[in-house]
Amino acid sequence: MIKAFHLYQIFEKNLYALKDISLEIEKGEFVFLVGPSGAGKTTLIKLFYGDLIPTKGQIIVYGRNMVRLPGKEMPYLRRQVGVVFQDFKLLYDRTVFDNIAFVLEAIGKDERRIAEIITGVLKVVNLSSKRDVMPHFLSGGEQQRVAIARAIVNDPVLILADEPTGNLDKKVSEDILNIFLQLNKKGTTVIMATHDEDIVKKLRKRMIKIEEGRIIEDTGKTE
Amino acid sequence: MKSFNIRYFIKEGIKNIFRNKAVSFNSILTISLALLIFSIFLLISTNIRYVIEGWESSADITIYLVENISESKIAELKDLLTEEKFIKSVKFISKEEALKNFSEDDDIKQLIEILGENPLPNILEVYFIKDRKTSENIALLREKTSKYPEIEDIQSRGEIARILYTSKTLGLILSVIFLFLAMLISSNTIKLTVLSKETEIEIMKLVGATPLFIKLPFVTEGIIKGITGAFLSLILLYLLYFALNISFDFSYFITVNFISFQQVLLIILTGGLIGCFGALVTLRKFLKF
Numbered sequence: 001m002i003k004a005f006h007l008y009q010i011f012e013k014n015l016y017a018l019k020d021i022s023l024e025i026e027k028g029e030f031v032f033l034v035g036p037s038g039a040g041k042t043t044l045i046k047l048f049y050g051d052l053i054p055t056k057g058q059i060i061v062y063g064r065n066m067v068r069l070p071g072k073e074m075p076y077l078r079r080q081v082g083v084v085f086q087d088f089k090l091l092y093d094r095t096v097f098d099n100i101a102f103v104l105e106a107i108g109k110d111e112r113r114i115a116e117i118i119t120g121v122l123k124v125v126n127l128s129s130k131r132d133v134m135p136h137f138l139s140g141g142e143q144q145r146v147a148i149a150r151a152i153v154n155d156p157v158l159i160l161a162d163e164p165t166g167n168l169d170k171k172v173s174e175d176i177l178n179i180f181l182q183l184n185k186k187g188t189t190v191i192m193a194t195h196d197e198d199i200v201k202k203l204r205k206r207m208i209k210i211e212e213g214r215i216i217e218d219t220g221k222t223e
Numbered sequence: 224m225k226s227f228n229i230r231y232f233i234k235e236g237i238k239n240i241f242r243n244k245a246v247s248f249n250s251i252l253t254i255s256l257a258l259l260i261f262s263i264f265l266l267i268s269t270n271i272r273y274v275i276e277g278w279e280s281s282a283d284i285t286i287y288l289v290e291n292i293s294e295s296k297i298a299e300l301k302d303l304l305t306e307e308k309f310i311k312s313v314k315f316i317s318k319e320e321a322l323k324n325f326s327e328d329d330d331i332k333q334l335i336e337i338l339g340e341n342p343l344p345n346i347l348e349v350y351f352i353k354d355r356k357t358s359e360n361i362a363l364l365r366e367k368t369s370k371y372p373e374i375e376d377i378q379s380r381g382e383i384a385r386i387l388y389t390s391k392t393l394g395l396i397l398s399v400i401f402l403f404l405a406m407l408i409s410s411n412t413i414k415l416t417v418l419s420k421e422t423e424i425e426i427m428k429l430v431g432a433t434p435l436f437i438k439l440p441f442v443t444e445g446i447i448k449g450i451t452g453a454f455l456s457l458i459l460l461y462l463l464y465f466a467l468n469i470s471f472d473f474s475y476f477i478t479v480n481f482i483s484f485q486q487v488l489l490i491i492l493t494g495g496l497i498g499c500f501g502a503l504v505t506l507r508k509f510l511k512f
Contacts, residue, residue, distance in 0.1 A: 049429075074431075075428075075431040075432060075433045075434075076431060077431070078428075078429060078430060078431035079430070079431035083429055089422060089425070089426060089429075091422060091423055091426070102423075102426075102427075103426070103430045105231060106427045106430055106431075106432035106436060106437075107430065107431055107432060107436075108228065108436065111228075150426075150430070154430070154431075
């Protein structure tokens with residue numbers, strides 16, 4: 001799914017966000033990206049969905065060379081990738097339904113199918129009853145579930161989650177994590193950045209540890 | 224893009240306009256005022272052209288004579304003029320003859336009936352030999368005839384047209400300046416929409432909306448504003464035209480014509496283009512991919 005060779009991300013002279021990162025993540029894997037804040041987790045995730053292009057090195061995502069991918073094709077790659085953030089990034093001027101419908105409209109999906117797809121995806125994140133609620137009236141965990149619903153509405157092959165539980169308490173975090181595990185069970189590759197090592201230890205999934213822009217530990221593929 | 228849903232873009236464009244009602248209204252008003260200046264200019268130049276075309280004679284030079292000029296003076300003037308090698312012919316047209324020529328024109332016939340007398344002047348029409356109508360020769364004629372008090376005025380063909388042409392150019396330049404300002408203002412209001420939709424645009428990029436898909440609603444927003452402004456300016460222009468016609472109602476020979484259908488289309492098109500380019504300018508600056 002992802003192959004990276006000697007990635008460097010240099011923001012300013014001598015400001016190395018990533019140093020010599022090489023890794024391979026296979027289809028269907030569940031990978032935790034851990035490390036302290038500022039270690040480079042977010043930068044690495046941005047490279048995975050093409051929000052950044054590496055200063056040096058090569059990266060291949062779902063068979064496409066991100067360094068050489070023409071700008072025209074980027075939107076089509078992004079449709080294969082679902083991204084979830086710590087701060088949800090919802091649109092607060094519209095309902096849960098419209099937050100998700102908006103994504104489907106943006107990629108030109110047939111209007112008649114939109115309602116049907118959204119009903120299905122809200123069931124996955126267990127939010128069917130909140131369909132017509134404005135995000136302001138939702139708890140943090142519920143908002144994150146809307147964000148996940150939005151990320152998976154295109155049936156992505158890869159889900160990238162950048163600290164998705166960073167703002168949530170333990171119980172809610174587990175719920176969110178369970179959704180990701182379920183999606184992973186169905187074959188979706190999941191990469192989740194977190195600094196909560198408790199979650200990681202409990203689950204015994206592959207863990208890649210980053211510190212100061214370098215991989216300092218990779219448990220490799222488990223199971 | 225597989226399914227190109229025009230309805231979606233128009234809907235989004237209208238939503239954008241209503242998102243920022245006061246600002247949108249201002250920009251529509253600015254566009255309509257700029258277009259109004261443009262259309263007033265069209266209205267005036269069209270009407271003046273009709274008048275000029277109807278009145279200017281085909282002679283190279285027209286010499287206006289006093290009313291009670293004697294036959295001998297006319298002959299003297301004629302000889303004086305034909306003396307010059309560059310002049311082909313000189314033709315005297317008395318006010319009575321002129322009236323006969325004009326009497327096919329109903330408006331003027333009516334006017335004369337009201338006046339009870341013939342307002343047309345006696346004239347000498349002077350024709351030059353081909354290619355000899357130079358400004359030096361015209362000046363020479365003016366000098367030669369300057370001592371005759373029987374001559375009221377000398378007008379060379381194209382003089383009025385030239386003045387008209389200059390004012391037309393000025394009007395056009397003025398219109399272009401105002402239209403450009405309107406475009407900048409419209410572009411600025413679209414910038415506000417773009418900035419207010421930052422998160423929305425970020426998410427659209429994230430989920431794989433194409434740049435065209437993201438940009439088009441702003442372009443439709445601009446075009447809708449421009450066309451609305453154009454219609455508004457046409458309404459204002461019509462009111463103005465209506466007011467003019469009422470105030471000229473007692474005058475029999477000035478009829479103000481409204482701008483032509485093509486000019487109406489031109490104004491609507493210009494409005495649309497102003498909005499469209501305004502949007503494109505903003506998108507170039509604020510939407511990087």
